[in-house]
Amino acid sequence: MTILALGACSLNVHADTLFVKANGYTLNHKQQLQRFEAMLVDDAGKVVATGTQSNLQKKMPKAKLVDLAGKTVLPGLIDAHGHVFNLGVAESQLSLRATNNLTEALSAIAQYAKRATQQQWILGGEWNQAIWKLDRFPTAKELDSVVADRPVWLRRVDGHAGWANSKALALAGITKATPDPAGGKIERDANGDASGILVDSAMDILEKVIPPQNDTELRIALDAALKQLRSVGLTTVHDAGVDAQSDKLFREYATQGKLTTRVYGMIGGVDQFFDTVSAAGPVRSLADDRYALRAVKLYSDGALGSRGAALLAPYSDAPHTKGLLFVQDQQMQAMVRKAAEKGYQVNVHAIGDAGNRQVIDALATLPKQYGAETLRHRIEHAQVLEPSDIPRVAKAKLIPSMQPTHATSDMNMAEDRVGKDRIKGAYAWRTFLKQGSKIPCGSDFPIESPNPFWGIYAAVTRQDHQQMPVNGWYAEQAMTVQEAFRCFTLDAAYAGHQEKTLGSLEKGKWADFIVIDQDIFTIPSKDIYKTVVLQTWQAGKQVYAK
Known part of the structure; x- marks a missing residue:
């Protein structure tokens, strides 16, 4: 890990702001962790360079200086699976x-x-x-x-x-x-x-009988969600279930500059709204990458806690049930193909091993031009897999989109549900990483807290906030701090086709970054979840200060 020196590239561009005295960290395109003490941002809100303060100041002596007082600076964090309006x-x-x-x-x-x-x-x-x-x-x-x-x-x-x-x-x-x-x-x-x-x-x-929210209530909800998201350092979220009302407001807020957290949207299903909006094709970027709508969210099964997750064999603690597949295999294949043929990434919720197998099988039926190598299809949660299916995820180039806090929330019941053998294929982050899978991390907020530092902590320790169990729950599947950081930055950006514009503080990317009160790479891992966001910046503009 080294301080980045100023590259040989020319800096003959108008640069607005030089952020100095930073304890900065970013990943580069090779996923190496690098440090910097200053960052140059142009007037468009994009990173020109990171490096030493002396080098950058010599090159741009007239840039406006912003002193970060030695605080730790990270790229804005990305939650790859949440529900904005529900939050x-x-x-x-x-x-x-x-x-x-x-x-x-x-x-x-x-x-x-x-x-x-x-x-x-x-x-x-x-x-x-x-x-x-x-x-x-x-x-x-x-x-x-x-x-x-x-x-x-x-x-x-x-x-x-x-x-x-x-x-x-x-x-x-x-x-x-x-x-x-x-x-x-x-x-x-x-x-x-x-x-x-x-x-x-x-x-x-x-x-169906609950009165729907009106436009005013939805705006109040969106404002409340955005306030919370920027306060915990989330500069981008992937919204797992966009409908017509939320799409309308996301577009409006994006074009008006009010979407202080970028949204990568997944259309909820392939029904009427999909038919209407897909006529124009995927929205890859709107209003300086503040909003995108280029994915579809489908469901294979339910959840483990309510025993709705579909298992290949009966629940260990309820032998009368194997959970529920929401649709039959042929219907899943038809929905997947309908979305992919329109050019959309397909992201399917799958919790149980039967649900995950159905999704892997369905996505494998797609012709190459609509397959995962091009559209980066995802399994949302990828929570419990039959161990022999895990290598199939990598072979098919599917992306396991996972939520670390689900493991620490579920550990009080997960093994009861699936038993000692099947748990080996559950919440198996290390197994996925070892085979080369990219893991975009999220929280599934508001089911879990949107605080990404809770997610990083869970990924690293596999413990609750009382540091239990003592050695971590199936700690052999834990991530390193750098891996968890990557999952909430570059890997999440990749999962949204946005790794060229987001996920790190590299030349040409948006200057989305956060300032925090402690250095997550040097403090004891037990304290990571206590991290407080002091400032949040989007495209070089401050959108939150504590």
């Missing part, structure tokens, strides 16, 4: 993430309902029955005991199951006679009545 909406909804048991949860729901007197529906979630050590799902009757007069709908922490009270079930018309939809399940009690838990596509039955 903003979650700011105003009920969160049960901090509750330790059902009693605490019910108390929190009751208190929230007393405050939220103007809300027709009580919405929110982030509950986790595994944390509560409940050994079962909560019920509608338990919700009724604290809120019976208004409908309540609370999504599980993984977003793949929801908890409704009786009022909500009644409004949705869910009765004993309502059949399970394809790709979903209505949990039932001993009498066959709906118990209050809806899994995966069964949630759609209820959510």
